[in-house]
Amino acid sequence: VKHLAVGDEVFGFVFSGGFAEEVVVPSNTCFLKSKKMNFPIAASFMVAYGTSYHALKDRAKLAKGETLLVLGASGGVGLAAVELGKLMGAKVIAAASTEEKLQLCREYGADQTINYSKEDLKSEIKKLTDNKGADVIYDPVGGEYTEAAFRGIAWEGRLLVVGFASGTIPKMPLNLPLLKTASIVGVFWGDFAMRNPKLNMENTRTLMKWYDEGRVKPHIHKTYELKETPRALEEIMNRKVRGKLVIEV
Template sequence: MKAIRCKTYGPPSMLVLEDVANLKPGKREVLVNVKACGVNFPDTLIIQGLYQFKPQLPFTPGSDVSGVVKAVGEEIEQLHVGDEVFGFVAHGAMAEEVLIPANACFPKPPQMDFPIAASFMMAYGTSFHALKDRAKLQKGETLLVLGASGGVGLAAVELGKRMGAHVIAAASSDEKLELCRQYGADETINYSTEDLKSTIKALTHKKGVDVIYDPVGGDYSESAFRGMAWNGRYLVVGFASGHIPKLPLNLPLLKGASVVGVFWGGFAMGQPKENMRNTKILMQWYAEGKLRPHIDKLYELKDAPKALKAMMQRKVKGKLVIDVRHEI
């Protein structure tokens, strides 16, 4: 089979497409013919050796995946050859085949096409876990989403509105913020042209925001935290800016606020039953037309390095997807 391979840590241009050995499932694994693979910002970090875990070289990047079951492990009863599925892996999805742990592989709803399925789990799973389980977002609270036009950010905007919050979307351009408004943002902040802290205070009539969803990190984190309301919750989701910020600890003290880590992958693998409950809710909302993932562009498998480069250059609104349907 063909796969994108990372043989040495570095930029996307160092990735290669080559033939590798076919895979065989273990007892609790599902072998899937890949139809589509979502591109996520952590993929750009993993290939550079900058993520919190480093796969052994050489490896295949890619986490979000959808496809058709080719074979199942001997202990698996809930999935069968020919089933259309979606799921996630730590790495390995940018290929024609992938092995998915049984507790991370789900039947694909018939009305959900393969690219949508491959763009869904990490973005919506992360954001729903963050807002529901970690922030315990309540109806009527104010939610600020940084990096709001990206994959997880746009999902947070859409879910926050669905959960009854007043949503403020912050992004780096008016074009990106227009997309956020289409997904439910009540108000927007262009932090390339507006001061983040003072604009938060103005929009909330000096009260501040109850929950901050931050997948960006970098220079905006402290300014956003200074716009936090009493008893606020600051969700640390990721560091797409490439810079891990330092936060003065007097700020959580003075605001009675919490700094809350969000690691959906750890949650999904460590608490599969709770993750399954969340997934069923998200699937129901999608089936009811209440969620509509935004795919910015499709790429062929051979062009996966171009997709990762676009992700690193902050050119993406919503999700990018590697379309493998015509290459197997």
């Protein structure tokens, strides 16, 4: 381990074991914590921002001036995608299920919003983009929203498959990417971090620099004690969380 020294304050990424007093972390997923960052922020930062930055930069090649649609935009990775999309020069449309969630998205820079519990997702995408469609769709939700969003994608658009928070893995009619010459692009940040540690470290340094400069501000919905972990997980399952939850040991 060359990039860290004994005594450094760090944060890391583990696939399991996060609710423990002590944990061993692979060196290529362990990072020096900014002196300006407290531990609750550090614990909630990398999965959300690391995933979203890798998705937008490395997988979608998001370009300045393009339109980015973010599904589940008030969640941890979704809100990070809204914030990073704006920082990268995109026009951002945030889609979520309540007005309260959409208000938070606007505070984080969303140019336009869609309440997909009340509005037709495809129609609203078309309306907000003057019928052009979204260049990049960031989808951590899955379920019924994936196909509806893809039907509103732009020519040569990219759908980022980030996760399935709805609990349902969607099936896509493959004539849709054919008709729009569009791409369905998988995003697995954890595996990317292990396979390409050098590029992941570069991405992490960029994100930490932006944090130090005040250009990204992670949103923590609530902090829980370790004994309250079941309640925190229920909040996530019941879709009551905006941003991230933190467990303090």
